[in-house]
Amino acid sequence: MGNKPTELSKFFIAGINYKKTDAAIRGDFAISNEQYLNILTLAPSFHINELFILSTCNRTEIYGLAEDAEQLIDLLCSQTKGNKETFYQLAYIKNGMDAIRHLFNVAAGLDSQILGDYEIVGQIKLAVKFSREHGFIQAFTERMSNAVLQSSKSVKNNTGLSGGTVSVSFAAVQCIKEQFASTIGKKIVLLGTGKIGRNTCKNLVDYLDTKDITLINRSEDKAFQLAEEMGLRSVAFENAKEEIDAADIIIVATNAELPIITKASLVSSKEKLLIDLSIPNNIESSAKELPQITLLNVDDLAKINDATLQKREAEVPKAKKIIDEHIQEFTEWHEMRKHVPVLKAVKTKLTEIHSHPLFSCPQKESTPTHNNEETIQRVINGMAIKMRSHNRRGCHYIEAINDFIAVRMN
Numbered sequence: 001m002g003n004k005p006t007e008l009s010k011f012f013i014a015g016i017n018y019k020k021t022d023a024a025i026r027g028d029f030a031i032s033n034e035q036y037l038n039i040l041t042l043a044p045s046f047h048i049n050e051l052f053i054l055s056t057c058n059r060t061e062i063y064g065l066a067e068d069a070e071q072l073i074d075l076l077c078s079q080t081k082g083n084k085e086t087f088y089q090l091a092y093i094k095n096g097m098d099a100i101r102h103l104f105n106v107a108a109g110l111d112s113q114i115l116g117d118y119e120i121v122g123q124i125k126l127a128v129k130f131s132r133e134h135g136f137i138q139a140f141t142e143r144m145s146n147a148v149l150q151s152s153k154s155v156k157n158n159t160g161l162s163g164g165t166v167s168v169s170f171a172a173v174q175c176i177k178e179q180f181a182s183t184i185g186k187k188i189v190l191l192g193t194g195k196i197g198r199n200t201c202k203n204l205v206d207y208l209d210t211k212d213i214t215l216i217n218r219s220e221d222k223a224f225q226l227a228e229e230m231g232l233r234s235v236a237f238e239n240a241k242e243e244i245d246a247a248d249i250i251i252v253a254t255n256a257e258l259p260i261i262t263k264a265s266l267v268s269s270k271e272k273l274l275i276d277l278s279i280p281n282n283i284e285s286s287a288k289e290l291p292q293i294t295l296l297n298v299d300d301l302a303k304i305n306d307a308t309l310q311k312r313e314a315e316v317p318k319a320k321k322i323i324d325e326h327i328q329e330f331t332e333w334h335e336m337r338k339h340v341p342v343l344k345a346v347k348t349k350l351t352e353i354h355s356h357p358l359f360s361c362p363q364k365e366s367t368p369t370h371n372n373e374e375t376i377q378r379v380i381n382g383m384a385i386k387m388r389s390h391n392r393r394g395c396h397y398i399e400a401i402n403d404f405i406a407v408r409m410n
Contacts, residue, residue: 006065006139006140006334006337008096008097008100008334009095009096010065010066010067010095011063011064011065011095011096011099011100011140012063012064012065012066012068012069012072012093012094012095012099013061013062013063013093013094013095013099013102013103014061014062014069014072014073014076014087014091014092014093015054015059015060015061015062015091015092016029016059016060016061016087016090016091016092017058017059017060017061017092017111017113018058018059018113018298018299018302020090021090022299023057023276023279023280023281023297023298023299024280024281024285025082025086025090026057026058026059026060026279026280027081027279027280027281028080028081028082028086028280029055029060029076029077029080029081029082029087030055030060030080030279030280031053031055031060031076031079031080032255032257033130035079035080036053036055036130037134038079039053039075039076039078039079040131040134040136042075042078042079043075043136046071046072046074046075047066047067047071048064048065048066048071048072048075049065049136049138050064050065050136050137050138050140050141051063051064051065051072051075051131051136051141052064052127052128052130052131052136052137052141052145053076053127053131054106054123054124054127055127056120056123056279057168057196057277057278057279057298058112058113058279058298059106060076060080061106062075062076063099063103063141064141065140065141069093069095073087073088073091073093081280097327097331100144100327100330101323101327103144103148104147104148104151104152104323104326104327105323106120106124107120107121107124107148107149107151107152108151108152108155108161108319108322108323109152109155109161109162110161110316110319110320110323113168113298113299113302114166114167114168114171114302114309115161115166115309115312115313115316116161116162116163116166116312116315117162117166117167117168118156118162118167119167119168119169119195119196119199121149121152121153122195123195124145124148124149124152125149128141128145139337140334143330143333143334144330147326147327147329147330147333148326150326151322151323151325151326151327154322154326155318155319155322155323158318158322159315159318159319159322160311160312160314160315161312161315161316161318161319162312163308163311163312163315164308164311164312166306166308166309166312167199168196168277168298168301168302169196169199169200169203169253169277170203170207171301171302172200172203172251172275172277172301173200173203173204173207173208175273175275175296175300175301176204176208176249176273176275177207177208179273179294180249180273183208183209183210183212183249184210185212186210186212186248186249187212187214187246187247187248187249188204188208188210188212188213188214188247188248188249188250188251189213189214189216189243189244189247189249189250189251190204190213190214190215190216190250190251190253191216191217191240191250191251191252191253191254191260191282192216192217192252192253192254192255192277192278193215193217193222193223193226193253194222194253194254194255196253196277197217197251197253197254197277198226200251200253200277201213201215201226201230201232202230204251205230205232211231211232213230213232213233214232214233214234214235214243214247215227215232215233215234215235216234216235216236216237216239216240216243217234217237218237218254220234220236220237223235240260241265244261244265245269247272248270248271248272248273249272249273249274249275250272250273250274250275250283251274251275251277252274252275252276252277252278252282252283253277253278254278254282255278255282256278256282257280258282259281259282259283259284260282260283261274261282261283261284261287262284262287263284263286263287263289263290266287266290266292266293267290269290269292269293270292271292271293271294272292272293272294273294273296274287274293274294274295274296275295275296275297275301276295276296276297276298277297277298277301279298281297283295283297285297351376
């Protein structure tokens with residue numbers, strides 16, 4: 001896109017989320033890092049050069065600049081298990097200011113399955129970072145994503161929208177407390193020590209008052225480091241079966257494409273509570289058919305309703321006001337960006353005028369030579385201010401030249 005100003009009408013978001021889909025369907029459209037990379041590799045052939053994808057347990061959304069949303073949807077679904085026909089049936093599509101506002105709301109936690117869930121912010125950062133590293137975040141999406149993150153931070157710091165302890169990882173702890181009067185003597189296994197797994201681990205230690213937690217991760221170093229930090233135990237991934245068989249409570253926060261715990265592996269097991277925080281599901285959903293198994297996923301956990309959520313609801317108007325302010329700042333930047341070519345052209349013309357013999361005049365000995373550059377910049381700044389409030393580019397062009405000549409002649 002270079003330095004060419006972007007039309008807001010070219011910015012689209014197409015996505016599915018928890019509102020119209022269950023965890024199983026969302027799993028069909030979840031995007032792994034490998035799929036994300038494939039999408040970015042294919043993007044130029046779809047005539048898309050600026051995009052990022054947000055794929056979490058609650059949503060898969062593609063944001064980008066395109067002629068129409070179909071380009072983005074076709075690109076996304078070229079790499080998903082789910083097909084584009086199903087996606088179209090369930091998707092929401094927004095563009096322009098509606099798309100921008102949607103992203104601001106998502107980042108603030110206003111669109112989360114659990115209102116105010118702040119874990120989404122880290123996921124947005126990672127999504128944009130991945131796209132940036134591969135050259136698909138440029139001026140428009142860079143400025144917008146920065147504005148979105150600043151807005152989200154302001155909402156968190158200046159409202160109670162994310163107050164209290166309500167998130168998917170905390171909901172898992174609440175569920176355990178409801179199922180067990182006490183966790184003393186209960187063996188807990190946590191598979192997956194990424195961001196969600198790490199948050200879940202901290203909540204387990206903080207709110208269950210237990211250290212009988214075993215961490216397992218494909219990358220053993222991550223599990224070992226977290227276990228050492230929290231005073232827990234970790235084991236190698238190849239020993240997972242033995243740990244799962246012995247566990248009373250199993251929480252899965254992995255990112256595998258296929259289930260890592262199957263119904264067949266649990267047929268002869270003792271009573272267990274299994275909580276699947278993964279999308280796609282990493283515990284085979286048919287496992288809940290076994291009488292000794294209680295299986296819950298992220299949709300089940302999102303049904304919690306307590307006083308904390310009621311307090312968060314009361315903070316929504318404050319959050320929306322903060323978002324409005326940040327959106328206004330972003331749109332003002334975008335409007336000014338439209339004027340950049342004209343401002344550059346005027347600056348070039350004023351520099352030419354300054355160097356032309358017809359307009360040269362004696363410099364006072366005490367006047368530094370760089371004052372001419374400062375004068376030009378002051379004129380350009382004044383022109384920019386006028387253009388911000390009045391859309392009369394030609395008039396401002398002439399005014400800028402007259403202003404410069406008047407200063408030079410004084």
